[in-house]
Amino acid sequence: MAGMLNIGVTGLNAAQAQLNTTSHNITNAGTTGFHRQSVSQAAVEPLFTGAGFFGQGTKVSSISRSYNQFLEGQVLQADNRRSQYAAYSAQVGQINNLLADSTTGLSPALANFFAGAQEVASNPTSVAARQAMISNAQSLASRFQSLNTRLEEIRDGVEGSIVQTVESINTYARAIAEMNQQIVVAQAGGAGTPANDLLDQRDQLLAELNKLVKISVTQETDGAKANGAVSVFIGSGQPLVLRGTVSEFEVIPSAADPQRAAISMKAPGGNTIELAERLLTGGELGGLLEFRSTSLDAAQNELGLIALGITETFNAQHKLGVDLEGVLGGDFFKPLVPTVLPAVAGVSVAIADVSAVQATDYRVAVSGGSLRLLAGDDEVASLSLSPAPTWPVPLTGGGIAVTLPSAASIPADGLLIRPTRNAARDIAVAISDSRQIAAGSPVSVELSLANQGSAKASNIDVRRVAGMDGLGNRVPDFPAFDLSFGAGSLSVPAGYTIERLRQVATTGEWVPDSGYPLGTSASTYDASSDGAGVQFRLRGPGAYEFDFRVSGTPAAGDAFEFAPSAAGVADNRNAVALGALQTKKVLLADGGRPTATFQSAYAQTVTTIGNKTREVQVNEAAQDTLLQQATTTRDSLSGVNLDEEAANLVRYQLAYQASARVMTVAQRLFDELINIGR
Known part of the structure; x- marks a missing residue:
């Protein structure tokens, strides 16, 4: 019994x-x-x-x-990517809404600004039109600044989110280490029997950590037998948790850019290592870092490039004209100075060719016995240090010119140069007096009263004004001179040169016509075949230079009288050139030729951000579906029915x-x- x-x-x-x-x-x-x-x-x-x-x-x-490790891994992987895309999408959507908005975007301000320039071209003596042009310019600068301010607010939010995410990672890492110890003790006391509820709690901590950053998990063993603890790694194998030991993350200023937050890992021994952003992939942290480097930096640099392009090209054209007082134009916008980090005495940076400037950060570094100028990852200039150059030396490439006092002045991490990052923040109108708008051209031409033919000179396009101001008072006072016709040639006085031009069909640019000899004092003009018009380029003493067009049939002895423009006349020629900048390709040179107008460059930025926003949203939705499928598959095995x-x-x-x-x-x-x- x-x-x-x-x-x-x-x-x-x-x-x-x-x-x-x-x-x-x-x-x-x-x-x-x-x-x-x-x-x-x-x-x-x-x-x-x-x-x-x-x-x-x-x-x-x-x-x-x-529990099925493969199914759990599928859930973790899908959830990690979903969290990454969700973090990216939440941020990039803000930029998309900001730039694409028809009210708050840049397009309306650009259109109004150039409409003001064209109004001055229509009525160059109107003080009201000139004042409206200045007001529109100030509105344009204000729009750039407000857009940049909003981007900076988004950047501050991202930096704050990175700090919070890092704190959460550290919290979960410590909790996992503590849970490791509890599981080891519990299973040792239970003769190695799994501590199921504790394992579930630790798996949940790992799942929450996995949402923040991509991790890999390894079971710890004592000899050949698992002891219940796990080790957690990130990046390319950097240990975050080793059984009960934690290596914590820390947000520090980047060594390459002190204004930018970087993430370092503090090992238990006290050593701190800055981690490359490419190692911190996946999860919310990976999404924030990718958004910052891929979309936020690009949007701010591209917006700054447009501001820099407007400042450089508008100022350059404005200086080729004269204002109502007959004075050569000055800077319409305040010149923008590229940012150099860290600030080093003797280092200067100037814009050499705005069309070649790239919307990225530049870096000067010493590598392999050479000075290297990098635009992003592309080398745009280099200089061998053997033999040693005579300092200071210029390093020109990628549209900028850097002057360096010595190789020793370059930090080990290099010099960070930002020609465009802060341009939208710093753009500002330099003039307030409407009379200072240089709407006129400094060169005028008249037909000699003694002319017998029908030829005329027109379309004067001033290219350089150096030498026009002989007295140093910014008033063009070059001596008047005559361009005369005789024996099939146009002749200029001694000290001047003239050459015939042709127009490049693909770019519209006027270049010397190699089919005709370079004239020193005369250039060919065949009255029988050139009557429709020929473009010429004339250079005067002091290197001032302008293009003009001759058409019609001149008679022998006919002359064109070139002279400085009179002050206060209703001259709109430079205002027309200023307004024409709206549709002129001046940015994003490819093969040495600009490919984009201000509006098309902005449209390209908006399109890129819009496409990226849509891409991330689609990926987020796809990963959400994959997560649901993986979760359903896992729950069919391990879920409670x-x-x-x-x-x-x-x-x-x-x-x-x-x-x-x-x-x-x-x-x-x-x-x-x-x-x-x-």
Whole structure:
């Protein structure tokens, strides 16, 4: 009877364990990260008798959780990418809404500004039109500044989010290390039996950490046996958690750019290593870093490039004209100075060719015995240091000219040069007096009263004004001179040169016509074939230079009288050239030729940001779907099904009752034996 009673007890204990585990599953059905647990049974070692082996009941061999490492990895991978795209999408959407808005974007301000220039061209003596042009210029500068301010606010928000994310990573890393210790102790006390609930809690911590940054997890072992702890790595294998030891993240100023937050890893020994952004991929942190380097930096640099382009080209053209007082034009916008980090005495940077400037950060570094100027990752200029050059030296490339006092002045991390990053912030109108708008041209031409032919000179396009101001008072006072025709040639006085031009069909640019000899004092003009018009370039003493067009049929001895323009006349020629900058390609040179107008450059920026926004949103939606599919697949194995657990509850209840019945029968038989003995 004792054997039967013991068998019933084992069945009762097993059923009780099944009921407890099922109840535990049911009550944790809504617990995040919980894996369904199940009881494994095994037969107790049988008893041998002469008649054979008799069973001794059952025993609980283990309580295991339904866990599949491959399925869990699929969920973690999908969730990591989804978090990355979600963080990126939340940020890039702000830039897209800012730049693409028809009210707050740059396009309306650009259109109004050039409309003001064209109004001055239509009525150059109107003070109201001139003042409106200045007001529109100030509005344009204000729009650049407001857009840049908003981008800086987004940048500040990203930097703050990076700090918060790093703090969260450290918190989860410490929690995982503590949980490692608890699991090791618990499993050691339980003869290596898995601590299921603790493992679930640690897996949930790993899942939350995985949302912040991409991690890889390795099971720790003591010899050949797992001890229950895990190690967590990031990047290319940098350890974040080693069993109970944590290497914490820290946000520090970047060594290459002190104004930019970088992330370092502080090892337990105290060593701090700055991590490259390319190592911190995936998760919310990876999304924030990728957004900052890929979209935010690019948007701010491209906006700054447009501001720089307007400043440089408008100022250059404005200086080729004269104002209402007959004075050569000055800077219409305040000149923009590229930022150099760190500031080094003797280092200067100037814009050499704005059309070649790239919307990126530049860097000067000493590498392989040479000075190298890099625009992003592209080398745009270099200078060998062997033999040693005579300092200071210029380094020109990528549209900028850098003057360096010595190789020793360049820090180990190089010089960071930002020609465009702060341009939208710093753009400002330099003039306030409407009379200072240089709407006129400094050169005028008149036909000699003695001319007998029908030829005329027109379309004067001033290219350089150096030498026009002989007295240094910024008033063009070059001596008047005559261009005369005779013997099939146009002749200029001694000290002047003239050459015939042709127009390049693909660019519209006027260049010397190689089919005609370079004239020093005369250039060919065939009255019988050139009557439709020929473009010429004239250079005067002091290197001033202008193009003009001759058309018609001149007679021998005819002359064109060139002289400084009179002050205060209704001259709009330079204002027309200023207005024409709206549609002129002046930026983003390819093969030495500008390819973009201000508006097209801005449209390209808006399009790039819009495409990136859509790309990230599509990827986020795709990853969300993949996450749902992976989660569903995992939950089909490890999730709690309440219907199934309810059925199990009834089944184990019946097993409990049956085991109890066995014990009742054993008790009754035992009572019968006692009664027989009486």
